[in-house]
Every structure is written in structure tokens, then in C-alpha cells.
Amino acid sequence: MGVLQIVIVLAVVMLLVKPLGTYVYHVFSNEPNRTDRIFGWLERLIYSLIGLKQRAGMTWKRYVLSFLLTNIIFVAIGYLLLRIQSVLPLNPNDIGNMEQTLSFNTIISFMTNTNLQHYSGESGLTYFTQMAVIMMMMFTSAATGFSVVIAFIRGLMSKGQTLGNFFEDFVKSHTRILFPAAILVTLLLVALQVPQTFDPTITVTTLEGAMQKIAVGPVASLESIKHLGTNGGGFFGVNSAHPFENPSALTNIVEMLSMWLIPACLPYVYGRFAKNSKQGWVVFSAMMTLFIVFLCVIYTSEMNGNPQITAMGIDTSQGNMEGKEVRLGVAQSALFSTVTTAATTGSVDNMHDTLTPLGGMVPLAQMMLNVVFGGEGVGLVNMLMYAILGVFLCGLMVGRTPEFLGRKIEPKEMKLIAVAILMHPLIILAPTAIAFLTDLGKGSITNPGFHGVSQVLYEYTSSAANNGSGFEGLADNTPFWNITTGLVMLLGRYISIIAMMAVAGSLVRKRLVPETIGTFRTDNVLFYGILIGTVLIIGALTFLPTIVLGPVAEHLTLGS
Secondary structure, rough: OHHHHHHHHHHHHHHHHHHHHHHHHHHOOOOOOHHHHHHHHHHHHHHHHHOOOOOOOOOOOHHHHHHHHHHHHHHHHHHHHOHHHOOOOOOOOOOOOOHHHHHHHHHHHOOOOOOOOOOHHHHHHOHHHHHHHHHHHHHHEEEEHHHHHHHHHHHHOOOOOOOHHHHHHHHHHHHHHHHHHHHHHHHHHHHHOEEEOOOEEEEEEOOOOOOEEOOOOOHHHHHHHHHHHHOOOOOOOOOOHOOOOOOHHHHHHHHHHHHHHHHHHHHHHHHOOOOHHHHHHHHHHHHHHHHHHHHHHHHHHHHHHHHHHHHHOOOOOOOOOOOOOOOHHHHHHOOOOOOOHOOOOOOOOOOOHHHHHHHHHHOOOOOHOOOOOOOOHHHHHHHHHHHHHHHHHHHHHOOOOOOOOOEEHHHHHHHHHHHHHHHHHHHHHHHHHHHHHHHHHHHHOOOOOHHHHHHHHHHHHHHOOOOOOOOOOOOOOOOOHHHHHHHHHHHHHHHHHHHHHHHHHHOOOOOOOOOOOOOOOOOHHHHHHHHHHHHHOOOOOOOHHHHHHHHHHHHHHHHO
């Protein structure tokens, strides 16, 4: 039954990739289509309100400057609201203001689409800040990612000097994709018993006669955009393991599809822009192959159970159920963990800290690679970065100037790609080393030995990949962790985006090179293998030693 559940979800994703990708393509193609009649009036109203009468194309520098300034404004407003939330409306539970380093971490986390939570939502935020800050950031950060990936694709395909208009892409991401989808998913979750209310915390008397407070709130609306926007920040501290956020196996599937479908359709969107759907299917196939391999590893590892728990005389015939919800089981928990780190969402329906060592290695490895579907655009941009690198390496081997989609790849582009590739391991491994060298870092580690290594490594990997999930055994709500992970999230989000937008800006100005018999094709099985090989080789060279020190070493010593 577990395998059948997984196969059904995979089949649904495969069936919906093409129609959803076609819709997204029409949204951003800037060609007249039926969606204009539905959403055009609203967008024209928004454009008039923000003074965007002329939606002229932007150079890559102006495009980057526009989204950076927009993000800075949202960060400033959000930080202020968190610091004064106690005096704002919709605070029936009298929650106080958020501490300054935690406010810094939280606002950076949600603006960078990471949603790393060093707080518990039900006790750390008011209803107002849950909606006006957290949900607002979930929409805007996802829309920013959408805009960037579309602009990058235009840079690979366009014949002009511009990458489109950021504000037009930003508005369309909201009006035509995120808002409609969020309303539909919210209504579906409410129908499946997910709470949506402004009532204060409920006080009940337990069977033992004690008084207990049960937190409620506008949960369904936050759940919808948290998954659709690949955000991941939960209304409750235990995220989608909480029965109010995720009450059944059916809601579990709805949430997995919500966070996976949009990233999964983007390779097809890329193929439509390229006027060659094979280009998109090659990228999609490479992503799906890596995904299935990782899924098999975590499912097999969790089903085999934990030998130390078995040694206690506890029945593990149903697999490793430590940290998992009985209503979901091993199969849906393993699939959810794989999807949430593949789509860089960060939502969890089980505690990753309690996964078996090899099971915990899967989400860690996917975030290190950061190309297995990824979030709203990040995964595709990173995978195309590896595609350009693969073409460059193949060109060197055959002694031919490398070309990608009809444009020559030259030293300028490769230097920018090198910056993006090297920055990712640097902002993971350097802070991890600092954490182990300081008492401020080591003092938060709750598990000794190899598992403690995994805890720290996972925290910074999740921050750098803008994922947000964590090995929750780490006591991370301290100024040291709030500040360091906040800085890692900033660098992980914006350095790679700026570098890859610069690549797009460079390529869009180049003349198209006519295809010849010697042109290296990027839409066949050979390139599919090259793409996977490039990702795995670069990933192994940068991260394999740390993986060995953490999950692999723990696995080898688990039986003893």
C-alpha cells in the first residue's frame, strides 16, 4: 500500500505537468491569450495604482535592482510589524513583541523564501502578523522567484537586449497563479477539516481534569500559500505534523502536490519558451531521475527500521515510526520528506531529526545539490546553470567553442557560474566549521557524535538552499544561530540570483549562432546523462567529505 500511494502521487504529477506548464507559459509569454480576458482588468487597475503605465523591458541590472529594492521595502515593513505586534489588532491571545535577533532571522527567512522557523507560530505570532507579515512574504517571495526564472529563460531565448519587466512579471505571478491557486487550495483544505478562524485559543478540560489551551487560527489559508509558494513556514511549531495543519492522508497528498506541481512544470515552461519541448523534458527527466533515486533511498532506509530501537524489543516491522505520525505512516512521511526538500519548501510532516542516518541524508543531499526541481524557479535556474557547465566541459573535450541554445558560452559566463556554484558550499561549510569552533555554536547541539554533526550541517544547508526545514533537535533560537543563519539565507538567495541574472544579461546580447552538424545537442539522451553526471560530480566533490562525517559515519556505527 505504501508503494501504491507513492506511485499514485508520482502519476498525478506526471499527468499535470504539461497542462499546468502550458498555462504558466501563457501567463508569461506576453502574447495575447485567454487569461488576459480573465485577469487583465485587475492587472490594469494594479498598474494604474502603482504608476506602471509603460511596462518597458528591463536590462538585467535594472531587473535585479527592481526586485532587490522591492524586497528591501517588504523586509523593512515586516521587521517593524514583528517588533510592535503586541499593539496591533487581531491579537486575542496577548502575544508580545518578537525579540530583535529573532525578528531579523524571521523576516529574512520569509523574504528569501526559506521560512526557517526559530519560533513556534502559535505562541510567537499574532493572527495579524501571521497574515500581514508571514503570508504576505510567502506570496511576494514566491512571486520574486517566479519573476527571476522567467527573466532568466528570456535571457536564454530572446533576441533583444532586455529580460522583460519585473513589475509586470511580479504582478502576474500574483494575479494569475498564486492568488487563484491559494483560494482553491484553501477551500479544499477547509473542506478537509483544516481550521480557518479568528477565534482565540480554546481552553478545555482534559480527562484528567487539567486545563489545556488549544491554539487555532486562520490555518488553512496559510497552509495553501506555504505549499504553493514553496515556503514551508507552519502556523504551528511542529508544522504539517500537527493534526490541524495536516489532519489526514488526503490532506497530506494535497499539500505534497501543492508544493511540487509548480516547480515540476517549470522545465516544461522552459521547453515551450525554447520552441523545443524536448529541451524541457530532458531537464525534467534529469530532475525526476535524481528524485526517484533519493526517494528509494529514504523509503528503503525507513522501512528497514532502526536497529537500536529493534534491540530494545520494540516492534519495527512497520518501519522506523519514531518521529512520524501514525495517520500517515512511513511511505507518506518518506515521500513528503523527499518532496519538501526537492521543492525547497521546508514543510515537514515528520521530524527529520528522527530519520535513520541514510534517511536523513536524503533531504540533506537534495538541499546540497539544490537542483532536484527546487522552489519557485530556483531549481530550474540552478539546473540550467549545470546544463551550461556541462556544455562548456563537453566543448573543451572536443576542442569546440561551446554553445547553448544558439549562443556561445565564453569565459565571462563561466566565471559567473563558478561564483554561483562555489558560493553554495562556502556558505554552508564555513559557518558549520565556525559553529563547531565556538561555544555559542556547540552549546546548541543536543546530540553528541556524528548526529550532532548532521544537526549543524543540516541547519546551514537548509538556510543556504532557502529550504527552511531543520533537524529539530538543534536548540537554534539564540542570537548566534539567528544572526548566522540569517546571513546565510541572504547570501544563499541573492548571490546566486544576481550571478545567474548577469549570465542571462550577457547571453541575451549575443548573436544567435546557426546550428550546424557539429552543434552539441542538448535535447537528447546523451545530454540527459551529461546533466546528471555534472550535478553528481560537482556535488560529490564539494559535499561528500561532510556527508561521510555525518550521516554515513552514524549509519556505520548504528548497529553497534
